[in-house]
Amino acid sequence: MIIVLTGPTGVGKSELAISLAEMLKGEIINADAFQVYEGLTIATAAPSEEMKKKVPHHLYSFVPLSEGYDIARYQKDCRECIKEVLKKGHTPILVGGSGLYIRSALYDYDFSVDTSKVDLSPYLSLSEEDLHRKLEELDPLEAKKIHPHNQRRVLRAIAICLSSGKSKSELIAEQSHKAIFESKFFALVKEREELYSHVEERVETMFKNGLLEETIPLIEKYGRSAMAFKAIGVKELFPYIDGNATLEETKDLIKKNTRHYVKAQFSWFLHQFPIIEVSSLGDIIKSL
Numbered sequence: 001m002i003i004v005l006t007g008p009t010g011v012g013k014s015e016l017a018i019s020l021a022e023m024l025k026g027e028i029i030n031a032d033a034f035q036v037y038e039g040l041t042i043a044t045a046a047p048s049e050e051m052k053k054k055v056p057h058h059l060y061s062f063v064p065l066s067e068g069y070d071i072a073r074y075q076k077d078c079r080e081c082i083k084e085v086l087k088k089g090h091t092p093i094l095v096g097g098s099g100l101y102i103r104s105a106l107y108d109y110d111f112s113v114d115t116s117k118v119d120l121s122p123y124l125s126l127s128e129e130d131l132h133r134k135l136e137e138l139d140p141l142e143a144k145k146i147h148p149h150n151q152r153r154v155l156r157a158i159a160i161c162l163s164s165g166k167s168k169s170e171l172i173a174e175q176s177h178k179a180i181f182e183s184k185f186f187a188l189v190k191e192r193e194e195l196y197s198h199v200e201e202r203v204e205t206m207f208k209n210g211l212l213e214e215t216i217p218l219i220e221k222y223g224r225s226a227m228a229f230k231a232i233g234v235k236e237l238f239p240y241i242d243g244n245a246t247l248e249e250t251k252d253l254i255k256k257n258t259r260h261y262v263k264a265q266f267s268w269f270l271h272q273f274p275i276i277e278v279s280s281l282g283d284i285i286k287s288l
Contacts, residue, residue: 002082002181004094004102005284006031006269007188008195008262009232010202014047016188017095019281021055024093027085029078030059031096031105033152036074037063037228039218042211044231045202058085065218068227070115070156071104078105082181099268100153107177115159123158124225134158139167147264149257151230185273186284189266199258203251206233216241232257 003026005017017028028047030036035046038061046060058081063069078094082105085092094102103109123131132148138161146153160168190198215234219241222229229235236253239245245253269275278284 002092002094002106002183003284003288004031004106004183004185004273005188006095006097006099006102006185006273006275008265009097009258010045010198010262011188011190011195013095013097013188014045014051016281016284017093018047018051018054020284021091021093023281023285024091025089026091026093027056027058027088029081029085029092029094030057031078031094031098031102033069033074033096033098033101034228034231035060035096036069037061037065039065040215040228040231040234042206042209042214043233045206063228065222065226065228071101072113074101075104075109097265099265099272103177103272106179106181106183108180109177110171113160113164113171115156115163118159118162120155120159121225123155128154131155131158138162139169141169142167147260149232149261150264151235152227155227155230184288185275186278186287187269187273187275189277189279195262196259199262200255203233203255203258206254207247207251212237232261 003020005013005020007013020026021028032044034040034044036059037044040046041048041061047057052060059077078101082092094105096102123134126134128148128151131151131154132143135146135154135158136143139157142157146157148154157168160171164171211233215237219229219237224238233254236250236257240247240250276287278287
């Protein structure tokens with residue numbers, strides 16, 4: 001049995017997952033698209049080194065910022081992790097808010113389209129709105145599913161169109177999407193207003209904990225086109241670095257984009273998985 005613990009950004013999944021893993025002899029597998037990257041602990045709210053010592057964690061902070069990382073690679077890596085954990089007789093616990101990553105690992109999605117030779121450089125400098133309009137031209141159905149803020153997924157969908165000659169929607173429609181692992185899905189939820197309040201606090205804490213000190217040197221070293229820097233909490237820093245936004249304006253933009261993303265995540269999860277909503281560890285244990 002595989003346990004999936006998902007839910008909106010900032011809801012407290014990492015802490016709850018550790019408690020669950022300690023009870024169930026579990027091992028945690030990352031299901032967040034940006035927590036795979038090295039060096040972005042504060043921006044992505046990745047588990048701390050202290051948290052990782054409590055129970056085994058997999059697929060965190062292992063991809064260099066100089067590299068990209070896509071859903072096909074995640075599918076392969078995650079499935080290998082799942083099989084290794086099951087071999088030990090332990091419980092795999094997928095934790096994260098990247099819904100399509102979770103689906104790719106647990107359902108029979110085929111991501112065999114090779115996008116490695118696609119030149120996306122003409123698209124990297126586009127604004128979120130212009131980039132999303134390009135996707136609407138190539139794949140209108142997929143564009144409706146992806147929020148303009150989610151540039152990583154928008155770029156991936158464009159790359160698939162350019163590489164295969166077919167839209168991502170057409171390719172997915174040709175597949176059966178049957179489950180390949182027995183899984184149980186839990187979403188940690190809070191009242192919307194409570195969650196938005198937590199978003200406000202989280203952003204302030206990120207800056208207090210050194211977001212600028214962690215991130216700006218990395219941007220200077222790797223450049224702004226690195227895939228990892230599409231993360232909310234990083235891309236909003238560019239106007240501030242250029243002197244075109246104040247610190248408060250930057251914080252407000254991160255808060256705004258995070259709230260929008262939370263709303264989109266919440267709707268997506270409920271429509272994509274047989275979700276059991278929980279608010280505590282006890283709720284999960286009762287449902288197992």
